[in-house]
Amino acid sequence: MNSLFCCQIASAGFFAVIFFADTLKKHLPNRRTIFFQLFLCFMMLSSVFAIFADLGRMYGEPGKLHEVIYGTFLFLQLITCLMLHCYILSVDYRLHFRLSVDSVAGWRAMGGCFFLLIASVMLLSSPWTHLCFYTNDSGLIARTPAFWGVNLILLGMFLYDIGVVWLRCLKFSMRKRMMCMLLVVDFIAMLVAELFRMPGTSFFKVATLFFAYMFYLSLQSPDFFVDNATGTFNRNGFFEIFQERLSYGKETSCLIIRVRNYQAMNQIYGGEVLRKVQRRIAGLLVEKCGKGGVFHIGSSTFAIISKSREGTLALYEKLKEMLPQNWVLKNQVVNQEYSFYEITYPLDGEDFEELVQRIHYARSDHESVHKSGELVHLRSDEMEKSDEKREVASLVEEAIMDDSIELHFQPIFSFAMGRITSLEVLARLKDRNRKYINPEFFIHVAEENHTIIQLGEQIFRKACIFASYNHIFDYGIEDININLSPAQCRYEHLTEDFVRIANQYGIPMEKMHLEITESEFTDKDAVSRTLARLKETGAKVALDDFGTGNSTLSNILELPVDFVKIDKSLVWSFAEGKNQFLNDLMPMIKAEGKKIIAEGIESPDHIDIIKKLQGDYLQGYYYSRPLPEKEFLRFLAKFNKKGKDGKEKASSDIKEALG
Secondary structure (H helix, E strand, O other): OOHHHHHHHHHHHHHHHHHHHHHOOOOOOOHHHHHHHHHHHHHHHHHHHHHHHHHHHHHOOOOHHHHHHHHHHHHHHHHHHHHHHHHHHHHOOOOOOOOOOOOHHHHHHHHHHHHHHHHHHHHHHHHHHOOOEEEOOOOOEEEOHHHHHHHHHHHHHHHHHHHHHHHHOOOOOHHHHHHHHHHHHHHHHHHHHHHOOOOOHHHHHHHHHHHHHHHHHHHHOHHHHEOOOOOOEEHHHHHHHHHHHHHOOOOEEEEEEEEOOHHHHHHHHOHHHHHHHHHHHHHHHHHHHOHHHEEEEEOOEEEEEEOOHHHHHHHHHHHHHHOOOEEEEOOEEEEOOEEEEEEEEOOOOOOHHHHHHHHHHHHOOOOOOOOOOOEEEOOHHHHHHHHHHHHHHHHHHHHHHHOOOEEEEEEEEEOOOOEEEEEEEEEEOEOOOOOEOOHHHHHHHHHHOOOHHHHHHHHHHHHHHHHHHOOHHHHOOOEEEEEEOOOHHHOOOHHHHHHHHHHHOOOOHHHEEEEEEOOOOOOHHHHHHHHHHHHHOOOEEEEEEEOOOOOOHHHHHHOOOOEEEEOHHHHHHHHOOOOOHHHHHHHHHHHOOOEEEEOOOOOHHHHHHHHHOOOOEEOOOOOOOOEOHHHHHHHHHHHHHHOOOOOOOHHHHHHHHHO
């Protein structure tokens, strides 16, 4: 037994080890992986039959059995070459199975199937038909022109593969392209050596083994796509499957599940506890969706790929109910909420990079404005909102650093005094085109990005500077109304900072009137506690925008407020006869000892309604829109000097004051 034959045995054994070790791994269900496994399988089988063929040549008599073994060996080599060719095509997402005359890919698929069928029949039937080879008088295998034709076609395919690697796979790294090329070139050398009966055939088989093994370790190892923490596929595997489906034009829908406020919980519970929760979440998802469809694409994010949007929507309904809010780990309760996102190809776009950006938005560590359990469709308009929010967040940060937030002021008329006695301080922010941004929007963005504390302090300071430098109380002003975000109430030193700033500019806290927006208080205890501390300093407190969707009478009763501001929508609908809520609501508020400020006053009818229902203050465009500092001071001086009843003369006074 010569050394080359020993190399053949070693090669076959080594291929067998690689193949069976690979079958025990967790594999992505994509074309590239499938054809690499098939390549290893047929490479192993062809190596085994090569041994049988060599044994027959060395120890057996020429005969039909030897020709059958040799024909089977050639057939397995043919399949091995075709599996390598299919693998190279799948690397560039060019392996189409659809047999169609409408596209080049369809013609290529039909040509490949036809060649495989004809070549297989020729090789396997050759022991009887002698189409590709026969045993000559000397007992040696002789090749026919048909054999050369089959091999020349294979060589042509491999040359085409080299072109694909170097001309089409430009997005791949140089290392990946070199490894692909070396594997193909080695197969070309092996075919040439086989054709011309060169003595280096066994050497090339050993080289093929070497390149295949290196390829497996560096580029094709399934470990690259597996997440060790959860046992599911990772982000690399997700984008590999996602890109392949898009490249072949298959309808694809993704459901993305994100644990909300992950970073905050990480600080509370610790990373190890959350990793255990992640494994349990992964287990539930695998139980519902199967092992091949679940991906852990971020520390707090999972993704599931479906074949249709209907499948994604059905899965969302199940998971929304199935995923628990509380996880118990060694007597420790971990509370979790989930955000759900969906994106569908081609409904939401056909560009891979654009869709990936939307997926990155879903898995990014932002404090989502979406409600817990809500399914958000990542359409282009959703991304435009995201881009807009990032731009506004940047503008807010710049305004904080540059101390450049603008203030406007809107007057508040008092029935009892017959003049303007209060002003509301309103923040204004401009975009890059010098246009004003909706205040509710940029305040909301500041709350999300935790810059509301610095922004609120700047607004409070500028209001104190305005009041001090312009001696605003000499104009008849008794209260300076400043909006307060519920998010600010979570800041422990808010009251101390406000008192310090007011004292710095000589403004009594008794003149400060804090208006907190009635919304879904995330921490009502903190709000109540902060408002109580502010009242201890002498400041007044108002509940703003009462009458909107989040209004509750319990807030009036439970929070330490002095004033209630009736939202303009309630005033307008009452004036139009659409409801009679104010008939019951305003007496109840007055009975609790609270004063009432009515917003949205734009006509004498509005004034009559509030006066009849015993309201205390009026605010709205009937008196003035919010004005910049100089315009407001000019308006205030003329109005409080001339206007006494706030009803008949207000309109003419405003026109005169504004010129």
